[in-house]
Amino acid sequence: MTAGTQRKLNPSVNSQDTKLLIQQFSRKVVGQSAATQVLTDILESFRAGFGESRQPVGNALFLGPTGTGKTYVVETFAEALFGTKEACLRIDCAEFQHSHEIAKLLGSPPGYLGHRETHPMFTQERLDKYHKDSLKLSIVLFDEIEKASDAVWNLMLGILDKASLTLGTNAVVDFSKTIIVMTSNLGAREMSEKDIGYGVPSEEYAAAVLERKALSAAKSKFSPEFMNRLQHIVMFETLTETQIEAIVEMELKAMEERILNSIVLRVAASPNDAILFYVAISPKAKKTLATQGYDPAYGARHLKRVIDKLIQRPLAKLYNSGQIQDKDTVVVDDPGTGTFDFYTHPSPTPVISPTPMPSHTCDIRCYNSDSVKICGH
Ligand SMILES: Nc1ncnc2c1ncn2[C@@H]1O[C@H](COP(=O)(O)OP(=O)(O)OP(=O)(O)O)[C@@H](O)[C@H]1O
Ligand SMILES: [Mg+2]
Helix, strand or coil: CCCCCCCCCCCCCCCHHHHHHHHHHHHHCCCCHHHHHHHHHHHHHHHHCCCCCCCCCEEEEEECCCCCCHHHHHHHHHHHHHCCHHHEEEEEHHHHCCHHHHHHHHCCCCCCCCCCCCCCCCCHHHHHCCCECCECCEEEEEECHHHCCHHHHHHHHHHHHHCEEECCCCCEEECCCEEEEEEECCCHHHCCHHHHCCCCCCHHHHHHHHHHHHHHHHHHHCCHHHHHHCCEEEECCCCCHHHHHHHHHHHHHHHHHHHHHHHHHHHHHCHHHCCEEEEEECHHHHHHHHHHHCECCCECCCHHHHHHHHHHHHHHHHHHCCCCCCCEEEEEECCCCCCCEEEEECCCHHHCCCCCCCCCCCCHHHCCHHHEEEEEC
């Protein structure tokens, strides 16, 4: 054996594909890097093919407060890999609180009432539906597992153990190319305002209390057999004010894309009616969206609804009633009255112009070009 040069290796370096995936994640998910890390690590093992062949590719339990992204992260992972969040087969355990409901997952055995009518959710075809040549991987999400009936628990244990499941028809579904993620907000509900709200000594303190409560709630609710089969337990963090503001920006961008898409369709149908307008949202209005859209008890769940109520629906009315004209900049500001003010400026140039605005309007001179939402039609 010839003596070669010693090379130090670095297992923390990601593959090119994973680097791209993480980039895509960071455009959609704020924070929660532990969850991203776990999912990408499982993916790297799968790509290398080093895992056990008779077990799922990997499993993880996501714990943490409501509205912090547990479900969203898994759906975003599926979307980043396969172009659609439908690629994540989501089982809402709240729909399976009674043992007989398991027939929806497995189908009824031959001879039972409804045998032909029930189309089980867990067929091999359904599981493999989004496989592509470059990635034959499935993603299954058992959402809110604390609500599942014992029948679903047994089924989950079997899948985690042997990567297989026998349907009512006796067909066997193979889960060996599947990532299983389970979510629960156990423990988080018991968190009081004093644990996560004002006056908490530090974010680290709140995170430590949360972790302790969630883990002890999980241990007392879930059986030791189940806890022993878990490969990763990820604690989701309570979102900080800065993170909520970042989510506001993302949601506004998503709104902009939705409007733009609808406008592109209209242009295709009737090019002469096409108008282009811009939307500039004031920092004060964004702050209000962040405050109203977030609640420590509900996370960022209401943010979309608040944006819809305060901006998207009023914009739709202004647009439909012909009040927005071609090349208008629609400025959105919060006067502090509960609804937002909308006013137009004839061209987008004021956004970067030093011209002072009338005193009743917000100061749009402070906008950078990033804060100008461009919606063409
Ligand atoms: N970290 C995050 N980054 C970006 N958006 C987020 C994040 N967390 C929450 N959101 C937004 O809030 C919505 C609700 O999040 P999600 O459904 O994932 O909550 P959850 O943690 O699963 O809550 P629950 O325990 O009640 O099921 C998402 O659809 C997304 O729009
Ligand atoms: Mg959820």
